Amino acid sequence: MGYYVVIDLEMCGVQKSQRKLFKYKHEIIQIGAALLDSDYNVIDTFSEYVKPEYGELDSFISKLTGITSKDLENVDHIEAVFDRFMAWLPQDDIVVPISWSDSDECQFRREFLEKNIEIGKRFSQMLFNWIDCQPQFSRKMKMKKQYSLEEALIATDICTDGRAHNGMVDAYNTALLYAKMQREDELVLNEYYRKAHSNEEPEHLSFGLGDLLVAVGF
Numbered sequence: 034m035g036y037y038v039v040i041d042l043e044m045c046g047v048q049k050s051q052r053k054l055f056k057y058k059h060e061i062i063q064i065g066a067a068l069l070d071s072d073y074n075v076i077d078t079f080s081e082y083v084k085p086e087y088g089e090l091d092s093f094i095s096k097l098t099g100i101t102s103k104d105l106e107n108v109d110h111i112e113a114v115f116d117r118f119m120a121w122l123p124q125d126d127i128v129v130p131i132s133w134s135d136s137d138e139c140q141f142r143r144e145f146l147e148k149n150i151e152i153g154k155r156f157s158q159m160l161f162n163w164i165d166c167q168p169q170f171s172r173k174m175k176m177k178k179q180y181s182l183e184e185a186l187i188a189t190d191i192c193t194d195g196r197a198h199n200g201m202v203d204a205y206n207t208a209l210l211y212a213k214m215q216r217e218d219e220l221v222l223n224e225y226y227r228k229a230h231s232n233e234e235p236e237h238l239s240f241g242l243g244d245l246l247v248a249v250g251f
Contacts, residue, residue: 036128037069037164039211041204042137043098045088057143060088061111062100064118065200068128073212079121080201082108086148098198112150119156131164133182133207138163166211173220185210188226 043063047055066079082104090102108114122128132138138160145152152160170185171178182203186193191209195202214220 034071034126036123037131038128039067039131039204039208040137041065041200042140043200045085045090045094047088051087055087055147060085063200064114065204067204067208069208073215075208078201081114083111083114084108099196129162130159131166131211134167135165173214188222189220190223
């Protein structure tokens with residue numbers, strides 16, 4: 034049968050003063066996920082906040098994600114949250130991870146390596162099979178440009194609920210988009226969107242919180 038799990042991470046920045054202890058610029062503060070069955074139906078969701086060990090939740094990230102300092106007060110560090118995430122996944126079959134861009138996959142690899150967290154055989158296999166559906170979407174649309182998730186959802190007429198840059202909301206919306214990509218032989222641009230963007234040159238758009246943090250200098 035098999036399953037797909039769409040993952041979206043939210044992250045905070047790590048200040049330069051902490052780089053001797055943790056050399057990367059970002060640290061996970063939320064794991065959001067949506068589980069798809071083999072017919073691409075969303076059958077379950079997962080969301081937990083993560084207490085950062087080295088990073089800080091500043092006003093920019095708080096406004097962007099809606100995550101507050103209070104949300105991170107009485108939560109676990111990444112290892113415990115990750116263990117619960119893995120236990121939440123179906124144990125009886127293959128689970129293929131999906132994300133919008135490769136920044137979440139890279140963040141898992143870097144943060145777990147830096148914190149000496151054992152990822153285990155199953156997650157190692159998941160990392161090997163990871164699907165980045167952002168370039169798949171561009172190919173499906175027969176466009177060279179890279180779409181942000183928000184633009185892709187608008188362009189394909191997917192009605193969304195919830196706040197962008199919330200891990201569970203973005204994971205759920207990405208799951209709806211991926212399902213549409215698999216079910217439809219050819220995606221067509223929303224007519225109003227196509228007319229509004231008909232004179233645009235192909236461009237690279239910001240496509241994930243990790244990339245956005247880099248763009249603003251974190």
